[in-house]
Each structure stands twice: as C-alpha cells, then as structure tokens.
Amino acid sequence: MPVFDLVVVGCGGGPNESNLSSYLLKAHNALWSDGALALEAGSGYGAISRILADSPTLFAPCDPRSPAEVLSWVRSFVITHGHLDHINGLVLSAGSLRGPPRQVxxxxxxxxxxETVFSDRLWPNLGxxxxxxxxxxxLYSPLQLDSTYRPVAAHVSVRALPLNHGHMRCTNAPYDSTAFFVRHDPSAREFLFFGDVQPDRLSREPRTCAVWAAAAPKLPHTLDTIFIECSYPLGRPxxxxYGHLSPTHLAQELAALAREVVAVRRSPAGSPAKKPRLHSTASVPALNGELRDALTxxxxxxxxxKEDLTGEFERPMHTVIAGQVQKLVDDLRLGATIVAAEQGMHISKCQ
Ligand SMILES: [Zn+2]
Ligand SMILES: [Zn+2]
Incomplete structure (x- = not known):
C-alpha cells in the first residue's frame, strides 16, 4: 500500500528559476486540501501553474482552481538549508498566505x-x-539534529541529520545542509531526503556516512526510496x-550505503553497526562481489x-546524469534502481 503522495513541483539545481527544489507531500489516505507539507520551497506559484496546466488531475480528487489554492494547502515547510534555490518560493509566497502562521x-x-531575508529590507519581516x-x-520551528523524530505534518514526522555542503567563500568556514528521514507515522515507513551535499571523500569531517549508517537497518522494507542530489555530470573536477555530488561520487556514496547494509545483515541480530565507517568510500574498487545486490x-x-548552459548535451541534464549514475551503480552491482526526478512527477508509492 502506498503511504505517501509526493508531487515534484521543481527538482532542478538552477539556474532555471521555474524548476528549483520543491516537493509537496501528504499521507496517501488524506486529501491534499486537508493539508500538505512543502519539502523545500525553491519554485512555487509559477511552477505549480505550469504543472497544473500540463496535468490538471495531478492533485485528484482535489480540483484546484488556481496555483494559489494549491499553495493554500501548505500547512508547514521543511527546509534543508537556506540557499535561495531552496527557499525562493517560500519567501515570495509568504506575504500572500492567509490563516494561522505556517511552521517552517x-x-x-x-x-x-x-530570517536574514525577512529583514524588512530584502523582504518584509513576515516571520x-x-x-x-x-x-x-x-513560525520559525527549529529541529534538533539528533535521533528523534518530530511531527511536522499530519501523520508525518522527520528526523534531521547534518550534512556538509562545502565552504563559505569569504571565511572558508563549513556550510551545513540537512538530510531528513521522513516517516509516515501510522505505518512507520520512511523515505530519505537529502539537501545539497558534498562527497564524504572530500570532507574534512565526513557526515553522510552517519546518514547511511542510520538508513542501513531500514533497507529495503521500512525505507526503499532515497532522494539525493547529483548536480553535475561525469567529468566535473x-x-x-562547490559542495555538490557528481555521478562518480554519488556511486561511491551508494557503495558506502551498501557496505553498511552488508554489515547490518551480517551482524548477529541484524542490529545496526555501532559506528559508521568513516572514509569507507575510499575503498570502493575492492568489492569482491560482497556488495552485490545489497541495494536491491x-x-x-x-x-x-544543474542546467546545461553550454549546449553540450542533446538530452536534458537530469536524464543524462541519472543514466551515468545507473551505469556506475550497475558496474558496482549494487542493485539499486536510479530514477531521474521530473518536474510534475507524482510519486505515489513512496515508502
Ligand atoms: Zn545549496
Ligand atoms: Zn541547491
């Protein structure tokens, strides 16, 4: 049985402002008009307008008369980090929201x-x-970065873990992003959603490995769906x-997850490995078949x-990149299915 409905309002990495990270989510057995969760809020009104024109029945049985009606269903937001391509729609729509404050x-x-955007200078102070x-x-609603699941919408809770997302240009201080385990509370099924993230191999303090260690015991029965960025195609130095993944690094990250899964399945009671294996992505080539089908x-x-601004590729970038990742994952025989997220996609069986 499906437990979630998820609509991809936008899934690009820029600079096309009409297709930026933005996903609407609800429990499968509820109506969109009963309340939706916005997971990221990069694109908003304009993107919803376009996908409604292409797929008028996307939110069936609800029949929204306008993009504004869809936005009115959003009761809360969950945001991975404050970069503009993840909050643009939240900012622009904030002045039009009616009713009680929406939790962010x-x-x-x-x-x-x-909060720095809602300074009464860049934008009115609406928070x-x-x-x-x-x-x-x-209403700014801080999430602790720990092992606790906290309710964010009807029947939906999240657990937040920190990610590395490169460094700030001026100070060179690390810039953080977030991964969320999103749980459908009645069934305890989950999916895993990544904000922008740099490869652990390039991080002074790897953090994605802790996310994989937390995910591994849940695969594939409790958690079978992962959303993760791959901003650039193969060949990017x-x-x-700039704090993002390429297909080579994503395949290595998925191998690190596979390694955690194998460790869990080998442990006596199927219990989670005590500590994530830091830097474990470094030894990907030495597979010896042990990771085979670990992610089936x-x-x-x-x-x-990210958009192809040079015209180098004949196909859209998300299909090019997904194909490159699938090939690498197949070469490693991990067994995972790679899917290019598409704007306007309705994902109904999202465990
Ligand atoms: Zn970012
Ligand atoms: Zn981004």
Missing amino acids: FAAQQTLKDI TWDKEDKTAAL DAHL GVRVFIIHC
Missing part, C-alpha cells in the same frame, strides 16, 4: 539564515520565533563541485541537476 521546520542555523504571535505568516529494492531519485 529546519535546523536552527538554517532558520537564522532565512516570528514566538508561538503566541498569530499575526506572522511564518573535484575542485569545481531501493529506488534512488536523482535531484538538483
């Missing part, structure tokens, strides 16, 4: 970053930290990844592919 769930630092303030459009039954949706 994110790590404390991400909320502080978002509040005060739960008693009913006049604001948005490491020095020009797992779907990996490729998101956040």
Whole structure:
C-alpha cells in the first residue's frame, strides 16, 4: 500500500528559476486540501501553474482552481538549508498566505539564515520565533539534529541529520545542509531526503556516512526510496563541485550505503553497526562481489541537476546524469534502481 503522495513541483539545481527544489507531500489516505507539507520551497506559484496546466488531475480528487489554492494547502515547510534555490518560493509566497502562521521546520542555523531575508529590507519581516504571535505568516520551528523524530505534518514526522555542503567563500568556514528521514507515522515507513551535499571523500569531517549508517537497518522494507542530489555530470573536477555530488561520487556514496547494509545483515541480530565507517568510500574498487545486490529494492531519485548552459548535451541534464549514475551503480552491482526526478512527477508509492 502506498503511504505517501509526493508531487515534484521543481527538482532542478538552477539556474532555471521555474524548476528549483520543491516537493509537496501528504499521507496517501488524506486529501491534499486537508493539508500538505512543502519539502523545500525553491519554485512555487509559477511552477505549480505550469504543472497544473500540463496535468490538471495531478492533485485528484482535489480540483484546484488556481496555483494559489494549491499553495493554500501548505500547512508547514521543511527546509534543508537556506540557499535561495531552496527557499525562493517560500519567501515570495509568504506575504500572500492567509490563516494561522505556517511552521517552517529546519535546523536552527538554517532558520537564522532565512530570517536574514525577512529583514524588512530584502523582504518584509513576515516571520516570528514566538508561538503566541498569530499575526506572522511564518513560525520559525527549529529541529534538533539528533535521533528523534518530530511531527511536522499530519501523520508525518522527520528526523534531521547534518550534512556538509562545502565552504563559505569569504571565511572558508563549513556550510551545513540537512538530510531528513521522513516517516509516515501510522505505518512507520520512511523515505530519505537529502539537501545539497558534498562527497564524504572530500570532507574534512565526513557526515553522510552517519546518514547511511542510520538508513542501513531500514533497507529495503521500512525505507526503499532515497532522494539525493547529483548536480553535475561525469567529468566535473573535484575542485569545481562547490559542495555538490557528481555521478562518480554519488556511486561511491551508494557503495558506502551498501557496505553498511552488508554489515547490518551480517551482524548477529541484524542490529545496526555501532559506528559508521568513516572514509569507507575510499575503498570502493575492492568489492569482491560482497556488495552485490545489497541495494536491491531501493529506488534512488536523482535531484538538483544543474542546467546545461553550454549546449553540450542533446538530452536534458537530469536524464543524462541519472543514466551515468545507473551505469556506475550497475558496474558496482549494487542493485539499486536510479530514477531521474521530473518536474510534475507524482510519486505515489513512496515508502
Ligand atoms: Zn545549496
Ligand atoms: Zn541547491
């Protein structure tokens, strides 16, 4: 049985502002008009307008008369980090929201970053930290980065873990992003959603390995769907990844997940490995077949592919990149199915 419905409002990595990271989610047995969760909010009104024109029945049995009606269903937001391509729609729509404040769930630092936009200079101050303030459009709701699942919508909870997303240009200080385990509470089924993320192999303090260690015991029965970025195609030099993944690095990350899965299945009670194996992605070539089919039954949706601005590729970038990742994953015999996320896609069997 499907437990979630997810609509891809936007899944590009820029610079096309009409297709930026933005996903609407609800429990499968509820109506969209009963309340939706916005997972990221890069594109908004304009993208919804376009996908409604292409697929008028996308939100069936609800029959929205306008993009504004779809936006009115959003009761809360979950944001991975404060970069504009993940919050643009949230900012632009905030002044039009009616009714009680919408909760914006994110790590404390991400909320502080978002607050700088609502400064009354760049944009009116429409947010509040005060739960008693009913006049604001948005209520900043910090998520702790730990092992606890916290409710973010009807029947939906998230667990947030920190990710590395490169460095800030001026200070060279690390810039953080977030991964979310998104759980359908009644069934306890989950999917895993990554914000922008750099390869662990290029990180001074690898963090994605902890996400894989937390995910491994759940695969594939409790968790069979992963959304993860792959911003660039093959051949992008490491020095020009700017805190993002390329197909080679994503395949290595998935091999690291496969290694965790094998370790869990080998452990006596199927218990999670005590500690994630840091830097484990370094030894990918030494597979010896032990990782074979470790990720069978797992779907990996490729998101956040950057546009091809040079006209080098004949096909859209997300299909080029997904094909490259599938080939590498097949070479490693991991067994995972790689899918290019598409704007307007309705994913109904999202465990
Ligand atoms: Zn980013
Ligand atoms: Zn981004």
